[in-house]
Amino acid sequence: MKLVKAVIRPEKLYDVMKALEKDGFKGITVMDVVGRGKEGGIQVGDKSYDELAKTLIMIAVEDKQVGKVVEIITKYANTGMFGDGKVFVCQLDEVWTIRTKKKELGVA
Known part of the structure; x- marks a missing residue:
């Protein structure tokens, strides 16, 4: 099982969530998160923005x-501009359901 984490533009959240659903x-x-990419923020005129508003989505899925x-995610979060975001895929070793106190099946 994997955990897919995506940092996207907040205005693309609705499109991404509807497509996933x-x-x-x-x-x-x-x-809601703040951060910056490898560009180190953005410069608009005299103003520098080091931390930009982003949205982090996480979804656990089968491999x-x-x-x-x-x-x-990459289709619906894409604007074609710098700052569209990143997708990270991480291995999940264990997943537990709090209500049942049971380990999920299918997790390595």
């Missing part, structure tokens, strides 16, 4: 679903 990916965690989730 349409394909059956409903369990998504969303957080075979990673490609589809990454495809959806």
Whole structure:
């Protein structure tokens, strides 16, 4: 099982979430975050912005679903400009359901 984390533009969140939900990916965690990429922020006239508002989404999926989730995120979060974001895929060693106190099946 993998954890897909994507840092995207806040204005693209609705498009990404609707596309993921349409394909059956409903369990998504969303957080408002700030950060900057390798460009180190942006310069607008005399004003410098070192920390930019972004949205972090996280979704746990089976290994075979990673490609589809990454495809959806990169398609619907893309504006073609610097700062569109990044997608990170991490291995999940264990996943537990708090209510049942049971380990999820299918997790390596």
